[in-house]
Amino acid sequence: MNPPDRIAEFVSALRDAFADGSLIRLKCGGYHGDEAELKSVEARKVSIKAGERLSFVFRYKTRDITKNLTLDEAAGFCEYGLANAWRSARLETTGFDLQFERQGDKQRLKRTEADGRAAPEGSHDRAKNRPLSDISAVWLHALGITGKDGQVRNDAQDKFRQINKMVEIFAPLIQGLKAEKPTILDMGAGKGYLDFALYDHLQAQGRNAQIIGVELRPALVASGNALAQKSGFAGLRFETGSILDFDASNADAVIALHACDTATDDAIFRGIEAGAGLIAVAPCCHKQIRREMSAGTADDRLDFLLRHGTFMEKQAEMVTDGLRALLLEAHGYRTRVFEFVSDAHTPKNNLIVAQKGKAASRQSVLDRITAVKAMFGIDKHYLEGLLGL
Ligand SMILES: C[S@@+](CC[C@H](N)C(=O)[O-])C[C@H]1O[C@@H](n2cnc3c(N)ncnc32)[C@H](O)[C@@H]1O
Structure with a gap:
């Protein structure tokens, strides 16, 4: 038997x-x-x-x-x-x-x-229903999202929600890019949360992509590269350098999440210059336009708002991003601005998504930009300078 x-x-x-x-x-x-x-x-x-x-x-x-x-x-x-x-x-x-x-x-x-x-x-x-359904991934643990018990840590719930939301938004946009193996640049990548999440998800979907995180701080670049290797993510890497010095000419998509102040503009500029099919930025602190508005002379009719510091702050933020969207439109992009996650999780929750395609007439957009700047007493948006306007 x-x-x-x-x-x-x-x-x-x-x-x-x-x-x-x-x-x-x-x-x-x-x-x-x-x-x-x-x-x-x-x-x-x-x-x-x-x-x-x-x-x-x-x-x-x-x-x-x-x-x-x-x-x-x-x-x-x-x-x-x-x-x-x-x-x-x-x-x-x-x-x-x-x-x-x-x-x-x-x-x-x-x-x-x-x-x-x-x-x-x-x-x-x-x-x-969540894009990152495999919470046993090594990178989630290494980046402090999951704990020893393999579950999402209580103090990382917001971060986990945010990166899931980002992947949910970005994955279909990247699927829509023409390139068979698109190159995605994440400008000001930090620890690379989004890059690991996006790469993991795209790989699980069978979508080939190369993701490069550009970051000023060498220590973050080294740890990101070590973790990418440990995770077996051959198409994900990090490079040390500043956004403006990085050769982005091969980029199909340029992303920047909470890159500081005008670093967001550097990323938009690099994306426009490369003719990237997708540019998506979630701006962080806004200082440049706030300074310009304080120094310049805005339309008197706005005084009832701008004399209050808190409204000035909010206006400056909206004007900064509104002008960014217009400048993208002047360069052949269709734009959308929306909250990618509730402001209960982060106050920096706006996302500007720009896709190359049929856009409004360049001259009419440039005229609008001139009018907006005059209304708020702005001399020049930093991004205009980069674009040579
Ligand atoms: C607030 S962190 C955001 C990190 C990451 N994108 C995220 O959302 O988790 C901003 C990062 O951008 C980097 N950074 C700022 N300016 C930069 C520049 N001009 N070039 C490259 N990296 C920059 C900083 O070193 C920092 O790691």
């Missing part, structure tokens, strides 16, 4: 737990296969655009690589791997744990009841 096939039983339990939503985690250890430095692998169920998958994180000595597999691919991985490369495997579900062990030809399978465990987040509808 043949011995019971423990691997088949294990795989069958994996299939059932995947199907009924009770799967928490699959883990394999005791690796003795051909891949150098591979230590262990862990998988959780995720919902991505392409459908439900098992997100496998392959842990190597110095890096992690994430791959999303279909259930059939995951079953094939277990069937071959448990027979040939992994000496142990553990399946954790909401109802029981299954521990597989192999020594030579001997296989053992032990089931331990674990009633009443909560279903994992990846199987909830809420997670399905």
Whole structure:
């Protein structure tokens, strides 16, 4: 009589737990296969655009690589791997744990009841509706979004909401770009939250893209590059330098989130100059136009507003961004300005999205810009100077 096939039983339990939503985690250890430095692998169920998958994180000595597999691919991985490369495997579900062990030809399978465990987040509808549905990603942990327990940290909920929202907005805009493998520049990338999120999401959607984060601070660039490598994100990299010094001529999209004061204008300028199909900026602090408005002479009829500091502040912000939108329109872009997230999460919540295409007549837009500047007592918007106007 043949011995019971423990691997088949294990795989069958994996299939059932995947199907009924009770799967928490699959883990394999005791690796003795051909891949150098591979230590262990862990998988959780995720919902991505392409459908439900098992997100496998392959842990190597110095890096992690994430791959999303279909259930059939995951079953094939277990069937071959448990027979040939992994000496142990553990399946954790909401109802029981299954521990597989192999020594030579001997296989053992032990089931331990674990009633009443909560279903994992990846199987909830809420997670399905979020672009970043795989919260086990290495980069989310490294950037402090998820904690040791693998869940989004309480103090990172706003950041997580923001980057999900950004990905939700940017992904379709990038899908719409003509280039087969668009180059996306993130100007003033900081730690690169958006870049990791966007790259992860586009990769899961099967959209090829190259993302380059441009950042003044070398330490952030070094840590970003190390994390991109650890995540297996070959098309994501960071470069040290200032926005204005960066050669953006190959850019299909230029993005800048909360780049300081006029750094936003530097990014817009580089995007216009490159003829990028998409330019999207979420401005941060606004100082230049505020100074111009204070020094200049605005239309008397605005005095009832501008004599109050708080209204002056708000007006300066709106005028700065309104003029940015007009200057983009004067260069052949259609623009939209909207709040990308509620101001309860961040006061810097406006996004200017500009797409190259049929726009208003250049002269009529330039005339409007002249009229607006006269109304608010502005000599020149910093972006005009960059554009040689
Ligand atoms: C407020 S942080 C925002 C970081 C990131 N975009 C985000 O939203 O998480 C602004 C970043 O822009 C960088 N920065 C400011 N001016 C820059 C410039 N002219 N060139 C390159 N980076 C710049 C700063 O070093 C900083 O890391």
